[in-house]
Every structure is written in C-alpha cells, then in structure tokens.
Amino acid sequence: MTQPQPLLEVEHLKKFFPIRGGVFGKKMGEVKAVDDVTFSIRKGETLGIVGESGCGKSTTGRAILRLEEPTSGKVRFEGRELTALKGEEMRKMRREMQMVFQDPFASLNPRKTAGEIIAEPLKVHGIGDARKRKEQMKELLQVVGLDSFHAGRYPHQFSGGQRQRIGIARALAVRPKLIVADEPVSALDVSIQSQVLNLMEDLQERFDLTYLFIAHDLSVVRHISDRVGVMYLGRMVELTDRDRLYENPLHPYTQALLSAVPVPDPEPEVRRERIILSGDVPSPSHPPKGCAFHTRCPHVMDICRDVRPEFKDHGDGHFAACHLLDP
Amino acid sequence: MVRPLLEISRFKMYFHTDKGVVKAVDDVDLTVNEGEVVGLVGESGCGKSVTSLSVMGLVPRPPGRVEGGSIRLADRELTHLKGREWRKIRGNVVSMIFQEPMTSLNPVFTIGDQIVEAIRQHRKLDKKAARRLAADSLQEVGISRKGILEEYPHQLSGGMRQRVMIAMAMVCRPKLLIADEPTTALDVTIQAQILDLMRRLNRETGTAILMITHDLGVVAEMCDRVVVMYAGQVVEEADVNTLFNQPRHPYTQGLLQSIPRLGQRAERLYSIPGNVPNPKQMPTGCRFAPRCEYAMNICRTEEPGLFAIGDGQNSRCWLHVDKKEEADRDPTTTTS
Numbered sequence A: 001m002t003q004p005q006p007l008l009e010v011e012h013l014k015k016f017f018p019i020r021g022g023v024f025g026k027k028m029g030e031v032k033a034v035d036d037v038t039f040s041i042r043k044g045e046t047l048g049i050v051g052e053s054g055c056g057k058s059t060t061g062r063a064i065l066r067l068e069e070p071t072s073g074k075v076r077f078e079g080r081e082l083t084a085l086k087g088e089e090m091r092k093m094r095r096e097m098q099m100v101f102q103d104p105f106a107s108l109n110p111r112k113t114a115g116e117i118i119a120e121p122l123k124v125h126g127i128g129d130a131r132k133r134k135e136q137m138k139e140l141l142q143v144v145g146l147d148s149f150h151a152g153r154y155p156h157q158f159s160g161g162q163r164q165r166i167g168i169a170r171a172l173a174v175r176p177k178l179i180v181a182d183e184p185v186s187a188l189d190v191s192i193q194s195q196v197l198n199l200m201e202d203l204q205e206r207f208d209l210t211y212l213f214i215a216h217d218l219s220v221v222r223h224i225s226d227r228v229g230v231m232y233l234g235r236m237v238e239l240t241d242r243d244r245l246y247e248n249p250l251h252p253y254t255q256a257l258l259s260a261v262p263v264p265d266p267e268p269e270v271r272r273e274r275i276i277l278s279g280d281v282p283s284p285s286h287p288p289k290g291c292a293f294h295t296r297c298p299h300v301m302d303i304c305r306d307v308r309p310e311f312k313d314h315g316d317g318h319f320a321a322c323h324l325l326d327p
Numbered sequence B: 001m002v003r004p005l006l007e008i009s010r011f012k013m014y015f016h017t018d019k020g021v022v023k024a025v026d027d028v029d030l031t032v033n034e035g036e037v038v039g040l041v042g043e044s045g046c047g048k049s050v051t052s053l054s055v056m057g058l059v060p061r062p063p064g065r066v067e068g069g070s071i072r073l074a075d076r077e078l079t080h081l082k083g084r085e086w087r088k089i090r091g092n093v094v095s096m097i098f099q100e101p102m103t104s105l106n107p108v109f110t111i112g113d114q115i116v117e118a119i120r121q122h123r124k125l126d127k128k129a130a131r132r133l134a135a136d137s138l139q140e141v142g143i144s145r146k147g148i149l150e151e152y153p154h155q156l157s158g159g160m161r162q163r164v165m166i167a168m169a170m171v172c173r174p175k176l177l178i179a180d181e182p183t184t185a186l187d188v189t190i191q192a193q194i195l196d197l198m199r200r201l202n203r204e205t206g207t208a209i210l211m212i213t214h215d216l217g218v219v220a221e222m223c224d225r226v227v228v229m230y231a232g233q234v235v236e237e238a239d240v241n242t243l244f245n246q247p248r249h250p251y252t253q254g255l256l257q258s259i260p261r262l263g264q265r266a267e268r269l270y271s272i273p274g275n276v277p278n279p280k281q282m283p284t285g286c287r288f289a290p291r292c293e294y295a296m297n298i299c300r301t302e303e304p305g306l307f308a309i310g311d312g313q314n315s316r317c318w319l320h321v322d323k324k325e326e327a328d329r330d331p332t333t334t335t336s
C-alpha cells in the first residue's frame, strides 16, 4: 500500500504562555501548554486527540491554525509551511482550514441570525455576490439538517444540538479541506451527541473532509477516529491506530485512562482491572522534570525522574514516549 | 429490611417567570432507601437539579413555587419548612455536592475555617476539637498534606476541591448525600478516584447517595437503582441491571442506544429523532410522544401515569397498558 502524502504535518510544535506579574508585568514564568508535539494527518483521515482538561488539546488545534502564534515548531499543510506565511497568504490559507468550537452557546454571535453567521465566512473571503451567498447559505442549512426558515432565527432560539449544526455549517461554508473540531459534542446530551457525530461522518464522506477531532470522551473518539493521539501535560504520550490504542495501549497513562472510563453496563462480560492513579495532575507551569507523568506513574523508574523519554515508533506506526518500552 | 429515607411523591415545582410558567418538576415520584445509591439521569433541563435542590430547600422562591406533592426525608415533611428549620436539616441530615466546587467553597476563607464552620453549625464542639475533626475528615478523603487547613480553595486542583467538598458534606454524617454531576468537570482518572471514594463512604458509613449524572457509565458502576427523567417527569425506574438489560420506556431505550461504547464500534450511532420539548409548551398527552416511534393515538391525547410493571420497575408509557383496557380508555383509538 502506498502512503498518501499527509495533508497536515506538525513537527516539534510548542506553545508557551508567559505568566506575568508584579507592577511592571514582568515575566514570572511560563505555562508550557504545548511542549514539543509531532504528528501528521492523511487526507480523508480523522485523527482524534484525547487527554484530560488543560493538557493542551485546544492550544494544539489553535496553534495549527495560527489562531495562537506557535512559540516554535513547524506546521505544513499540503507541503506548505504555514508558520512562514504572512498576513494575506495566511488569510487565504484559512479557507482550507476551519474550526468548530466546543461551546455552541459561546461561539455564535448572539446578535446575528443563523443565516448571517453561516454566510459570514463567504463574505470575509469575498466568495460570490449577495444573492449567490444566500443561495449557498440555504444549501448549507440543508446539508446540516436544518430548514431554510431557520435562517432568520437568532442563536438563543436554537437548542444546543442545532447550534452546533450552525457552527458546522459555518465551518463548511468555504469548502475547507481540514476541520479542527474542538470538543464539538462535549456540551451536548448523549442523544444529541449522536446526531452531530453522525452528521460529521456523513459530511466527511460527502466532501472528502479531514478532521482533527479533539475530545475528552474516549468512547466518542474511538467511534469517530481512524487514529488517536493521547496528550498529557502538553505532550503527546502515545499515538496509533484507533483499535490498536484501545486494545494494546503501551503508555501507562493511556492504560490508566482507558481503565478509568466507566462502562455503561452494570455487568460487563469481563470485569476490567481498574487502575486508579493516586495524586493530582501537576501544573503545566511547573511540569515535572523528566517524564511529565512520572509523579503518578505506577511503574516509575529512576531514569523517568531525570530524562524526558523520546516520542518514537515502536513498530507499525505505534508511537509512544515511555522509558519502559526501551530495551 | 428496606426502609425509605427520602420519599418524594407527586411533587411539583414550577417557576413563574415574566414569559410564562416553567413546569421544571411536574409530578415526580422518587424514593431513596437507607444506604442505597440511586442514579438520577435524563437530558439537560429535564429537572434533575431542581428536584434535588428542592430536597435541600435551595430553590429560589420566587420564582419557584411548590405546586403540590410532598417530600419526606427521615420521616419529616420538608415542603413546609421555614428558613431556620432548613438549617437544622441541611448539612446534618442531607448534604449536597455540586459540579463546580468553587461555587460552594468561599474563596476568602481557608479550607479549615470552612469545615470547622460546617461542623459547629450542628455539633457542640470547641474550636480545637472541631479542627481535629476537620483534619480527620480530610484524611478520610485522601488529603493528608500538611497545612491543608490553612490553604485557600484556589490553591487546590479541581480534584482536590471536589474531595474537600465531599469531606465537608460528610463530616456530620448525613443520612443522604446528593451529588449533582460531581465528576463532570474532572478528567476520567480523577473521576475514578472520586467515585471510588464515594463508594467507600457509602459502604463504611451507610450514607445513601442520590447521584445525578448524564453519564450512564457512572450510573452502571455506582448505582443500585436508577430513575430516568424526561421533561420534568420520571419516565422510568428500575434496579440497575434491569434498567440496562430491559429498559421498557422508549426514551430510556433510545438513550441507551445512543451512547458510543468503548468496547465496540458501531458503524452508525442511533439517535432519538427530534428535540426536547420547550418547557413552556409541553405537548399534550405523553411528553415523549412527538419523538417516539411507537406513539399511538392515545399517547397524543392522554398523559400516561407511572405504571408498575413488576419487580420494582415503573414506566410512564401507554405501551404497558393492556390493549383492551387501552381501547376502553381511549375512544380515539382506531382498530385496524
């Protein structure tokens, strides 16, 4: 099988936020929100990213689209280096890459109608005239399962699931190739969640979309992704095919994470061995030395406290960063 | 011997707003027995929090108003209680923990002061003894670090704050602990710690737990019995195994079918068609009928009661009523 060229390549991406304090706003330290992350996404693929709250998932997504300027590292889209692009070039590039946000309540302008919200990216990118844009907007409403009479309504007149559909329609308007979906279903009830997930899968097939799908719900990510990356404290600790990750997790954090997911079945056929980690997640402004997970790892060794493990391929594209895996 | 601790019956709590009446809780029956862990599930806005806040006497009135029914806790009627009487119940007989612990911890007081304050409301202890008890209660939830009593809430992580909340809620050994989405804001590895802790406290102290959550995984792992709400009403109730294996109400069935399962990958997820009804314009008849694939004529005209269908399972659905009886009751039913 030939490997198709990746649509998106992320190399050694870092995003540090300064912590300022004192009277003169002096830099007191930094939050290492994303600390050396590397991965790629093939065309038509869905890459899921999971990890606990604050581990840097959203910042990774935003840094890729340069909604947040990366501190260092490379991001290539169809072979083109994004971090080098200047204003106008980057603006054009944004047509190819859109974002769907976590909170369907906060991410839509409450003073604009659904129609205006969806047509806005078309306007920004100067696509079509007013009449053409209106036509396209109505088509988009239909694509996401809403009616054209919804166009005149305001966000507060929609339910959570419907609002998320509007967010998706807006992202689709400019026919992007890549959609970064940042927790698109986390704020929704299970029954609405499944509507939106089904819709995203249909659209992917229809428009040949590539997704970077960020979530903290491991079952949702397993459902929608081809490959899954696990983040911990700003770092990618494991990345592999969906099924391989769930069946044979290599990193102790992934193992703990998977074992901690409550199963919606009071009598599971196989009672899983639960790994309950002790301790709390350290702060990203003071990440532990060496392996970031060593303070909570049940298998910690001396080397883990000093040396940061390399994120490398342990066979067939199963990446992990853990000293236990070294011979 | 199973003894009921909390008995909510035919309870109604409406909100009277400028834009109309919101029937947030409309005819709810719910029982929690001593020492039992009961799960309360249902879609956002179906009335789970208002139900539990009513048990705590924490619903703002107005706009809230009790429109009928009763709430009995440890053989005491709560619906008529006044401000001062509530204070004797809250924290003592029943305690509550919330999704966001920051909303119930006071940022300007130390952890120690807050727990001591909670203790001294109900126990006649001097400051020193109360502080000792506060430290013990934190130890119980796995926080033993030195100086914790002197720390402020913002110095703790989310998981630690939630544990402090649990320690504070449990320190006077209430008979009932209400937990409203206690782990929703936490990551799964920390959630596992908290659930483990709650299970242990339930076993060791016999405190009953009413667990409100939308995570059916949490319900399956924690609860003895489950109550499902839809649009302000209880639509199904059963022990946990029965509910997951033989859900009888079409809404419960749809809910269970919608969840992606970690162990298996369905090609396509099931989703319940349509949307939750607007609480200001409830459909006539069964509130789920507009979204129900089994809806019959009677469902659109007459509201079903909560029918007992055996083994402690109840379901608010006309499907369980004998066909003949149904035809008698409903003149609009056409036989074909």
Ligand SMILES: Nc1ncnc2c1ncn2[C@@H]1O[C@H](COP(=O)(O)OP(=O)(O)OP(=O)(O)O)[C@@H](O)[C@H]1O
Binding pocket: A017, A018, A031, A032, A033, A051, A052, A053, A054, A055, A056, A057, A058, A059, A060, A216, A284
């Ligand atoms: N603008 C900012 N300034 C300072 N710190 C920030 C900023 N944005 C994010 N952070 C910090 O960076 C870290 C990573 O945040 P991020 O939002 O990427 O996490 P996340 O994985 O998306 O979490 P969640 O699941 O809660 O959305 C957090 O510690 C956060 O507090």
Ligand SMILES: Nc1ncnc2c1ncn2[C@@H]1O[C@H](COP(=O)(O)OP(=O)(O)OP(=O)(O)O)[C@@H](O)[C@H]1O
Binding pocket: B015, B017, B022, B023, B024, B042, B043, B044, B045, B046, B047, B048, B049, B050, B051, B060, B063, B214, B279
């Ligand atoms: N103070 C209030 N005034 C008016 N309406 C209210 C008030 N508090 C709650 N409601 C309404 O009562 C209904 C039930 O709300 P409740 O908070 O109990 O839902 P819930 O089941 O806990 O939902 P969630 O899962 O989102 O927490 C909702 O329609 C809500 O908008």
Ligand SMILES: [Mg+2]
Binding pocket: A057, A058, A059, A182, A183
């Ligand atoms: Mg985020």
Ligand SMILES: [Mg+2]
Binding pocket: B048, B049, B050, B180
């Ligand atoms: Mg609630």
